[in-house]
Amino acid sequence: MDHSLIATGLRKRFGQTRALDGFDLRVAPGTVHGLLGPNGAGKSTAVRVLTTLTRLEEGTATIAGIDVRRDPAGVRSRIGLVGQAAAVDEILGGEQNLVMFGRLFGLAKRAARARASQLLEQFDLAEVGSKPVSSYSGGMRRRLDIAASLILSPSVLFLDEPTTGLDPRGRNEVWRAVRQASAAGTTVLLTTQYLEEADQLADQISVMSAGRVIADGTPDSLKSDLGADVVSVVVSDPGRLAEAAGLLGRVAGAEASVDKDARAASTRATTGSAAMVEAIRALDAAGIELDDVSLRRPTLDEVFLTLTDTDTNTKETR
Amino acid sequence: MSAIRAGWIITLRDLQHWVRQPAMPIFGIAFTIMLLLMFAFLFGGAIEIPGGGADYIGFLLPGVFTLTMLFGLENTMAAMSEDSKRGVTDRFRSMPIPSSSIVLGRAGADLLYSALSLAVLMGGGLLLGWRVETGLGQAVLAAALLLWLRFALLWLGIFLGLTFRGAGATMAIQVLVWPIGFLSSVFVSTETMPAWLGAVTQWNPVSITATAARELFGNPTGVTAGLLSTHAVLLAVVVPLAITLVFLPLSARAYRGLGK
Numbered sequence: 001m002d003h004s005l006i007a008t009g010l011r012k013r014f015g016q017t018r019a020l021d022g023f024d025l026r027v028a029p030g031t032v033h034g035l036l037g038p039n040g041a042g043k044s045t046a047v048r049v050l051t052t053l054t055r056l057e058e059g060t061a062t063i064a065g066i067d068v069r070r071d072p073a074g075v076r077s078r079i080g081l082v083g084q085a086a087a088v089d090e091i092l093g094g095e096q097n098l099v100m101f102g103r104l105f106g107l108a109k110r111a112a113r114a115r116a117s118q119l120l121e122q123f124d125l126a127e128v129g130s131k132p133v134s135s136y137s138g139g140m141r142r143r144l145d146i147a148a149s150l151i152l153s154p155s156v157l158f159l160d161e162p163t164t165g166l167d168p169r170g171r172n173e174v175w176r177a178v179r180q181a182s183a184a185g186t187t188v189l190l191t192t193q194y195l196e197e198a199d200q201l202a203d204q205i206s207v208m209s210a211g212r213v214i215a216d217g218t219p220d221s222l223k224s225d226l227g228a229d230v231v232s233v234v235v236s237d238p239g240r241l242a243e244a245a246g247l248l249g250r251v252a253g254a255e256a257s258v259d260k261d262a263r264a265a266s267t268r269a270t271t272g273s274a275a276m277v278e279a280i281r282a283l284d285a286a287g288i289e290l291d292d293v294s295l296r297r298p299t300l301d302e303v304f305l306t307l308t309d310t311d312t313n314t315k316e317t318r
Numbered sequence: 319m320s321a322i323r324a325g326w327i328i329t330l331r332d333l334q335h336w337v338r339q340p341a342m343p344i345f346g347i348a349f350t351i352m353l354l355l356m357f358a359f360l361f362g363g364a365i366e367i368p369g370g371g372a373d374y375i376g377f378l379l380p381g382v383f384t385l386t387m388l389f390g391l392e393n394t395m396a397a398m399s400e401d402s403k404r405g406v407t408d409r410f411r412s413m414p415i416p417s418s419s420i421v422l423g424r425a426g427a428d429l430l431y432s433a434l435s436l437a438v439l440m441g442g443g444l445l446l447g448w449r450v451e452t453g454l455g456q457a458v459l460a461a462a463l464l465l466w467l468r469f470a471l472l473w474l475g476i477f478l479g480l481t482f483r484g485a486g487a488t489m490a491i492q493v494l495v496w497p498i499g500f501l502s503s504v505f506v507s508t509e510t511m512p513a514w515l516g517a518v519t520q521w522n523p524v525s526i527t528a529t530a531a532r533e534l535f536g537n538p539t540g541v542t543a544g545l546l547s548t549h550a551v552l553l554a555v556v557v558p559l560a561i562t563l564v565f566l567p568l569s570a571r572a573y574r575g576l577g578k
């Protein structure tokens with residue numbers, strides 16, 4: 001299968017900062033790929049390099065089979081970009097924006113108008129199409145931004161933190177827009193700091209830290225790759241929480257973390273349910289009363305923190 | 319798509335801005351008219367023009383035309399830095415259009431706006447008693463020289479707008495155009511200034527273009543001696559050309575710098 005996007009060994013420095021430091025990525029056609037990373041991980045730099053906005057120093061990248069460095073103009077005619085700032089004209093109306101961008105994409109006046117009204121309809125903006133964008137909500141602005149990058153039905157759509165700064169409603173609207181774009185066959189590369197967003201939208205996730213991808217996989221495989229289920233207990237007597245955590249840790253063979261406010265102790269256990277049964281026995285034998293016991297998969301947040309923590313730790317000890 | 323065509327579509331965007339928010343261009347022009355009236359009536363009687371007799375209006379109008387070209391600098395700079403801050407420039411850069419079209423679009427919109435302001439001010443000047451004492455050909459040449467200065471300042475504005483993107487930078491230019499505008503022959507002849515000041519201000523590009531415009535319109539120039547009295551038109555061609563030759567490459571470099 002030919003990938004829609006292949007990046008190998010990308011490097012980009014800003015002075016002393018290595019914004020990209022051996023960045024590799026493959027995105028399969030028609031999928032939504034989430035690029036997940038904390039502030040300063042290099043997400044925007046990756047997007048800017050791949051969309052030809054920033055010059056690449058080292059490495060190779062192809063979009064829909066076209067080399068980013070050798071044929072940037074060719075790449076530009078195959079992509080749509082929704083940058084970190086909503087790049088639409090504030091004074092013009094939504095429709096005027098789409099017509100202007102459509103004409104810049106080479107559509108004739110009438111075709112540009114037809115495409116604009118089609119997109120306004122598709123993204124639920126038909127009613128406000130003639131109002132100035134400055135009167136739009138954050139979510140509406142973002143949807144217009146996405147519509148503007150879909151005018152020519154690009155092969156790959158790049159979205160750089162499309163929901164940062166939006167309220168939950170705006171976020172849901174944008175999620176719906178991304179799903180629509182994807183359903184129409186566009187390959188999507190989406191950067192985000194929010195695990196929930198990647199979990200909701202992405203077929204594949206790459207976790208990024210310090211300019212490199214440190215883990216790849218589907219949301220589910222990432223969760224189970226870290227293996228361990230989480231066993232947690234809630235004690236009735238807060239005075240015995242430390243003791244409970246100690247026992248739990250000994251049974252699972254790993255250190256247990258303690259949440260004093262919730263009177264909870266939890267730990268990772270590779271053996272899952274067996275560890276839980278054993279923990280309950282041990283706690284019962286010690287006479288520690290429990291209010292609640294649970295066994296669950298780790299959240300993507302925990303996966304993310306574990307991954308980025310180990311990454312920084314190995315860096316420090318290197 | 320050709321750079322000219324794409325540039326024109328981007329220029330149209332500014333024209334749509336004027337329709338959507340007419341207050342902006344209207345106040346811009348009204349402001350210059352206010353300045354014109356203030357000087358014509360408040361100080362007009364008190365200002366003498368060497369070799370020009372009592373025709374202060376004739377002296378003042380070409381000066382104000384030139385000042386309008388200078389004030390255009392802030393528009394260019396503000397529009398350029400606003401677009402690159404908002405990400406609109408990045409969107410254009412990610413599209414399959416020649417990169418020069420973005421700058422061409424800006425140039426088209428700003429020159430059109432300045433030409434429009436010039437036409438309105440000329441109309442207002444005629445009402446106030448300003449006259450073209452020569453012929454149509456020379457009047458057209460004068461207008462062309464005024465827009466030629468505006469063209470040169472375009473590159474300075476684009477360079478500044480791309481290089482200094484903070485809100486403070488635009489403010490700084492809005493403040494700086496005042497001394498640059500006033501330390502020239504726009505309102506008073508440089509020959510009536512203290513000698514050292516006159517020597518400096520007569521070489522202000524604004525003074526040079528204003529003097530050339532006065533000469534071509536057949537209005538009093540307020541310049542009776544020196545190179546400027548004999549070669550104003552030539553200087554008004556050469557000086558903006560020099561500004562363009564410096565700042566066009568610099569703004570192209572600043573533009574390429576966006577991709578660094």
Ligand SMILES: Nc1ncnc2c1ncn2[C@@H]1O[C@H](COP(=O)(O)OP(=O)(O)OP(=O)(O)O)[C@@H](O)[C@H]1O
Nearest residue numbers: 014017019037038039040041042043044045046193
């Ligand atoms: N134009 C630039 N000049 C200098 N340093 C830069 C530039 N762009 C990015 N950097 C630096 O490169 C690193 C990666 O930045 P980048 O914007 O790609 O991160 P990010 O993952 O998008 O972060 P965020 O979530 O905050 O948007 C950061 O340390 C940043 O300070």
Ligand SMILES: [Mg+2]
Nearest residue numbers: 043044045084
């Ligand atoms: Mg970013």
